[in-house]
Amino acid sequence: MAEEMTTSETAPFPAVIGQIEQRQLMARIISTGRLAHAYLFVGPEGSGKRTLAIEMARVLNCPKGVETSLGGCDCHSCTSMMKWRHPNLWTIFPLPALKLGEKEEGKASDEVHNLLLSQLAIDAYTPLRYERTGKILIDHVREARKKVSFAQGLSGIRVLFIHPADAMNEQSSNALLKLLEEPPEKCLLILTTESTRDVLPTILSRCQQVHLTPLPRGDITEALILAKSIEPTRASTIAALSNGSYTQALEWLGEKTEEIASDGLEFLRSVATGNVGKITELIEKWAAEDATRSELKGRLDITSLWILDALTVLGASDGSPQVPLRIHGSGQNVARMAERYGASRLIEILGELEEAKLAIDTNAMQTLVLTTLSIKLKRIFQS
Secondary structure (H helix, E strand, O other), rough: OOOOOEEEEOEOOEEEEEEEEHHHHHHHHHHHOOOEEEEEEOOOOOOOOHHHHHHHHHHHHOOOOOHHOOOOOOOOHHHHHHHOOOOOOOEEOOOOOOOOOOOOHHHHHHHHHHHHHHHHHHHHOOOOOOOOOOOOOOHHHHHHHHHHHHHHOOOEEEEEEEEEEEEOOOOHHHHHHHHHHOOOOEEEEEEOOOHHHHHHHHHOOEEEEEEOOOOOOOHHHHHHHHHHHOHHHHHHHHHHHHHHHHHHHHHHOOOOOOHHHHHHHHHHHHHHOHHHHHHHHHHHHHOOOOHHHHHHHHHHHHHHHHHHHHHHHHHHHOOOOOOOOOOOOHHHHHHHHHHHHHHHHHHHHHHHHHHHHHHHHHHOOHHHHHHHHHHHHHHHOOO
C-alpha cells in the first residue's frame, strides 16, 4: 500500500512569505533517496496542491542541485518551471467538450490548455474555471504517455502533472495505469484530488499519498493583505469565508463580503422566525447551479462566525478575557443572540452547521442539505 504523508501548509504563498513548509516536506521526501515514481496530493481546493506540485518539479530539475534550489533559485530552469513552460513538464487538465459546429476540437483544446497555463503562471492558486468542463479522456492520457516516453533524452526529471485525477474516467484511468506500472526512467507523475474516494483503487495503490490540510485563516488573511493589498478587516472576512482555501479567497475578492456575511445572519434570523419565503430565497441563492462545494461551505462558515461571536459575548459577560469579534460590526446583533438563546443552544447550532458541511463533502444534494439544516435549526431556536 502506498505510504502517506501529511502537511499543513503554514506558509504557502511564494510571492509573500515563501514556501517554507512545502520545501521542508520536499527535503524530507528527497533526502530519503527513495523518490517515488508517482505522488497523489490530496486536499481541499486551494490548500496548495498545485503550488507543491510545481515547486517539486522545479526543485528536481534545478541544475544547481536540490539543496541550493530548496532555498529559492531564479535560474532559467526554475523560472521556466514557475511559468509552467518547462520542457520537462507535461500537464493534463479536463478540457471543455465542444458543441457540434464549433471550431476544430484539437485547436480549441490547445487554446484552453494554454489559457490555463497562463493563469497558473500568474498565480498557482488561481481559480481554474471555464464553461462546459469535460473529463480527462483516454486520448489525453495516451498522448501525454507517448510524449513522456519519447522524451527520455532530456536531462533532469520529466514530470507529468494531472489535475484533478478524479476527472479521469475509467478508460483514461486504465490508460494511466500502464504508465504507473511501467514508468520510464527519470519520470515523475504528480496527481491531485480533493478526495481519494473519487480515484480508482488501482491508481491509489500505485501512488504515494501526501495529504494537505486547509490553510490557516490567519495565513490567508496575511496573504490577502500583503499580496493583494486588501484592507485588513475585509481580508479577515474573506479569509473566514474561504473555508481554508486561498483559491476560494481569490474568488471572494470580486464579491461583496459584507453582503455574504449579512446573508448568514439573515439565514439564522429567517429560520428562527419561521420566514419560509426568505429561507427558500437564500437556499436557492446559496445552492445555485454554479456554486461549488467550497463556496457553500464558506457561506456556512460565515454563518458559524455569527454564532461564535455570540458565544464570545457570553464568555466576556462571564468574566472571561475579551477577544475580538470575528465579524466586523457584529456587536449588537450577536449580543441579542447571546442573550436570547444562551450557550447550550448556540453550541448545538454550531454542531448542526458542522454536520451540514460534512454532508456537503459527501456530495449530498446542496438544496437538500440546506433544507434539512433549516429544519434542525428551527427546532433548536424554538426549543
